[in-house]
Amino acid sequence: MQHEPGALLYDPATDKVGEYQDRSGPYAMLRPLGGGREWQADPAALRPATERERLHASVRAVNSRARTDGPFMVGLRRPPEPAPDCAECGELAAARESARAAHDHSAETDANVLLRSHQRQQHPTA
Incomplete structure (x- = not known):
């Protein structure tokens, strides 16, 4: 299955939702929502993320940003x-x-x- 860049996919091997970036050899490259280190995934195992999985990943990204964006918390x-x-x-x-x-x-x-x-x-x- 061919995925479009930016598609949110569930990777059962890592139990995470990632944003599809591209292919690298036999692997699909996914990046966590909100940024972070890409990981390789088996393209045959990937599926579109459910609404609940997308929401969970989005909340996780927002919470991560809130913990790391300290200068914006001033005031x-x-x-x-x-x-x-x-x-x-x-x-x-x-x-x-x-x-x-x-x-x-x-x-x-x-x-x-x-x-x-x-x-x-x-x-x-x-």
Whole structure:
């Protein structure tokens, strides 16, 4: 099967989705989404990536970029501080700390967003 450059293909040997680059001898050359080192794959084993596999590979690429693009993170707001004596603020701050300890950056961000929203609604002068 002939693949077009840029096609997203699933490689069962590596259990990864890659962007088809070209052929190199008997191999297909794939590159991870978002860039990275190419790898050789058996062209007969490749198949088009499913929507779920494409989404997983895209999220992985975005997360990788977020971890490595430190200079772009300069100027981000500091995490919100919970209001004293507010049980809901305390719960959201605790959820944020649990997510941070588990290295779950998505849940940590969600907790910060919910805490800011709660503070705007319940503590507008804080």
